[in-house]
Amino acid sequence: MATTNTLELHMLRWREFNAGAVATLPLILGAIPFGILFGTLAPASGLSIAATMAMSIIVFAGSAQFIALGLIAAGASPSIIIFTTLVVNLRHLLYATALVEQVKHLPLPVRAIMAFGLTDETFAAVSRRYQGDNIKQAHWFYLGSMSAMYGNWVLCTVIGIALGSAIPNITDWGLDFAMSVTFIGMVVPYLNSKAMISAVLVAAGMSLQFAHLPNKVGLLIAALAGISVGYLVAKYFPLANATATANKGV
Amino acid sequence: MIQQEAWLIGGMFAVTFLIRFIMFAMAGNLRLPAPLQQALSYVPPAVLTAIIVPSVVLPHGTVELSFSNSYLVAGVVSFFVALISRNLLLTIGLGMAFFMVYHHLI
Numbered sequence: 001m002a003t004t005n006t007l008e009l010h011m012l013r014w015r016e017f018n019a020g021a022v023a024t025l026p027l028i029l030g031a032i033p034f035g036i037l038f039g040t041l042a043p044a045s046g047l048s049i050a051a052t053m054a055m056s057i058i059v060f061a062g063s064a065q066f067i068a069l070g071l072i073a074a075g076a077s078p079s080i081i082i083f084t085t086l087v088v089n090l091r092h093l094l095y096a097t098a099l100v101e102q103v104k105h106l107p108l109p110v111r112a113i114m115a116f117g118l119t120d121e122t123f124a125a126v127s128r129r130y131q132g133d134n135i136k137q138a139h140w141f142y143l144g145s146m147s148a149m150y151g152n153w154v155l156c157t158v159i160g161i162a163l164g165s166a167i168p169n170i171t172d173w174g175l176d177f178a179m180s181v182t183f184i185g186m187v188v189p190y191l192n193s194k195a196m197i198s199a200v201l202v203a204a205g206m207s208l209q210f211a212h213l214p215n216k217v218g219l220l221i222a223a224l225a226g227i228s229v230g231y232l233v234a235k236y237f238p239l240a241n242a243t244a245t246a247n248k249g250v
Numbered sequence: 251m252i253q254q255e256a257w258l259i260g261g262m263f264a265v266t267f268l269i270r271f272i273m274f275a276m277a278g279n280l281r282l283p284a285p286l287q288q289a290l291s292y293v294p295p296a297v298l299t300a301i302i303v304p305s306v307v308l309p310h311g312t313v314e315l316s317f318s319n320s321y322l323v324a325g326v327v328s329f330f331v332a333l334i335s336r337n338l339l340l341t342i343g344l345g346m347a348f349f350m351v352y353h354h355l356i
Contacts, residue, residue, distance in 0.1 A: 026338040026339040026342065027338070029339065029342055030342050033346070048252065048255060050255075051255035051258075051259060054255075054256075054259050055259050055262070058259055058260075058263045059259060059262045059263050059266055060266070061266045063301065064266065068258075078254060078257050078258040078261060079261075081258055081261075081262070082258065082262055082264075082265055083265075085261075085262045085265050085266060086265040086269065089265065089266050089269050089270075090269060091293070091297045092269050092270045093269050093270075093272070093273065094290060094293040094297070095270075095293065095294075096270055096271075096272070096274055097273050098291075098293060099273075099274075100273050100274065100277050103274055103277060104274075104277030108275065111271070111274040111275065111277065112271060112274070112275075114274065115267065115270040115271035116267060116271075118270040120294075120297075123294065124294060176305075177320075177345075177346065177349045177353075178346060180302050180305050180306055180321065180328075181324070181325070181328045181341065181345035181346055181349070182338075183301060184302055184325060184328045184329055184332055184341065185328070185332045185338040185341035185342055186294070186338065187294075187295050187298050187299055187302070187332075188329065188332035188333055188336075188341075189332075191295075191333075196292065196295060199292040199295060199296050200296065202296075203295075203296040203299040203300045204300075204303045206300070207299065207300040207301075207303045207304050208304060208307055208308075208313070211304045211307075211308055218300075218304070219300045219301060219304075220300075222299075222300035223293070223296045223297045223299075223300045224296075226292065226295075226296030226299065226300065227289050227290075227292040227293060227296045228289070230289075230291075230292035230296065231288060231289040231292060234288065235288075
């Protein structure tokens with residue numbers, strides 16, 4: 001009996017792992033050009049091939065890696081680049097806070113591995129999973145999602161390095177739009193309540209107002225303003241929030 | 251890899267992992283107040299919007315509100331594709347295809 005149960009548990013975990021990878025595929029599609037572009041641009045910005053690979057394997061933070069390239073090209077010191085990475089990645093603190101309730105029962109090493117893979121894409125994929133039923137083994141869904149994202153990110157960096165040396169003007173192809181269109185596709189399903197729409201409109205307006213601030217500080221100000229307004233609209237106009245809780249996932 | 255690059259990557263890893271791990275590490279003895287939990291539901295759309303909007307309105311660092319800004323035009327087209335189709339894969343596919351064509355026609 002115990003053997004059968006163990007086998008069933010392994011199969012359930014494997015199904016969750018696969019489902020996590022599959023649910024992340026559309027988001028991976030958007031990350032492919034982004035990863036290739038990173039591999040293509042990095043050597044051109046003055047980073048060695050080894051450091052380009054190491055950054056994707058060890059840091060695993062797309063937008064921070066891109067901003068680092070810009071700063072390296074501009075001759076910024078490592079301490080400036082590290083501080084900028086901190087600021088740009090602060091949004092992950094908010095993602096982690098949103099997931100705490102779902103992961104707090106897991107062993108610390110498992111939580112550490114999951115934290116390493118906490119990207120925008122995996123957060124979007126797992127938030128939806130955690131709204132569903134039977135979430136006891138859903139951390140395997142999370143691990144499947146992050147493994148697919150990670151494998152793809154490292155592979156695309158390799159492809160980018162190879163393409164960059166083979167095709168000199170590949171950076172003119174507009175691959176940088178891939179991130180924008182992916183994020184647009186992720187935001188639109190959220191727009192189902194007045195509170196959510198207010199949050200997004202305020203974030204949009206403020207992001208333009210503060211776009212000139214260095215180190216992406218404007219991003220943080222705009223996001224915090226949007227979150228505050230969304231929260232206040234939902235609190236003081238409760239009807240405006242009628243559908244927001246019903247469909248939070250992407 | 252030169253020594254300075256190793257320091258840079260080590261430092262970037264340290265801050266990125268710290269930010270992603272600190273909440274998970276303290277998870278056992280942490281209870282978030284209800285207002286904070288409600289506010290967190292607005293985090294993903296607000297953050298993503300704050301990344302998208304400047305990247306399409308100021309693709310080269312200055313505001314470009316014109317039809318010659320292919321990032322903005324393709325961004326608006328992608329928005330409507332997403333709104334109508336509600337399909338992420340289709341949005342990415344059509345959005346990228348539109349951008350590639352429009353960007354090279356301009």
